[in-house]
Amino acid sequence: MMGHSHAVSGALLFAAASPHLPPVLVGRPLGPADVLMGTILCAGAALLPDLDHHDSTFAHWLGPVSRALCRLVGWISGGHRRATHSLLFVVLAGGGTWTGISCLGRGFTLGLTFCLLTLAVRALHLHPPGSGPATWVYPTGLAALGAAGLDSWLPNTPQWLPCAVALGVSAHLLGDLLTRRGIPLFWPLGRHYEIALIKRTGNRVETRFLVPLMTVATFVVLWFAAFPTITPAT
Template sequence: MWKRRRGVATFEWCAAGVPYVAALGVFTTPGGTGARGRLHAPGGGREYTAAGRGRIAAEGETRMMGHSHAVSGALVFAAAAPFLPPLLIGRPLQPGEVLVGALLSAGAALLPDLDHHDGTVANLFGPFTRLLCRTVARLSGGHRHATHSLVFVALAGAGTQLGVARWARGFTGGLTFALLLFAVHALRSHASGRCAHSRATTVGLAAIGTAAADTWLPGTGAWLPYAVVLGTLAHVLGDCLTRQGAPLLWPYGRRFEMVLIKRTGNRFETRFLVPVMTAGTLVLVWLATFAPTALTG
């Protein structure tokens, strides 16, 4: 699918069920599955093979950060699971709740980017989710403004708490489905196939997870606000590690940053940070499931 946005030609295709995007360049030869083409980016050209799983990273921002945010949300939830729930809800989480909670927190970690017209959530269902994100951006002042603040984190948690208290099971199920949808989409854990099939699989997996949580984890509503807060907080603090930072104290305009990721999707992020966070999440979830007292004594 060819797209032109702000004078920049992009081309999207699916390889093994994953949509890949090459941006900030012009294709002189269209490519499809099994075809070859050349991307002329500023400073030179690169060849790609659509049949492979390689990603073209042109000189500019890629879309890896949505995946990174999701993994960071899962990691923060898994790390806090042995300690915070007994203080906040009066009981420890069960192993299944830790696993589902990590996924829900991963989905919640994408909520601040509802203000990004071309982010992970915006590209979930094409023009429908892009319209949603453009609307949020207009209402919040643009990308990395109100939704990237501690005020938004607090409002997201309070709103979830209010929704659970007022609409109970219906609200819990709806939000669980939405967050699982975001998480599966961002973590790219859907099956191979064309883009439309991948979206269908993403929806199916989210529906199965929601039904399982509703059936076997009836206490999800008690800790769902906590998962939302941790996920959104992980995103906001993660953006403080990049250029532009985040306006933590919005509406006060100062941005807070400690730049460790100079360019979204660079090697430090994709080859070190994300693998380390993924391994840490898996270890912590395993400990919570099979050795719940290992961390708390």
């Protein structure tokens, strides 16, 4: 699936799951601000598995630097759609986030927030079109402003953040599971699993049906998740 599709699916998954996350994982019921922040950051986290691809959304962030990083991750993970497209990576991403916010505190939290916001802005095309400097300067600046704005809302150790990252990665895996190439869910076992509803990335089924449907569903679900209806007293 395309980066835009992955980002929208990540936002939808967090919005839908947020009212049902176990208190043992998030520490307390999520308020409207938590749900909104988690939905946006989960959209960015849904791009993380493609760190193994030299032409991914992340690869275009910082030009040669980010492309070199993606090539390195791809080499370490065995190529595109290998280690980073597995259930093991879901565990590592969520567990790594939990370890980071627990051991490194606010600096890690804000740094990760900035990175996820940048990925979300790029994937959702919230920047000028084209391939010039504005395509990375604008998302980076907008993400920096967003992270600074969220600084007053984010606790030092937001316990829902590892859930947002794990759900974002899971949304990516679910999306690629619908494509012809499939994914190695149980890597390092080599078998790829697929439910080939999308024959080609970026085809009409994805761009004209799935993405609009998921976008509308995200806003509807987000409304009810962040602002649940209060039943009047009788």
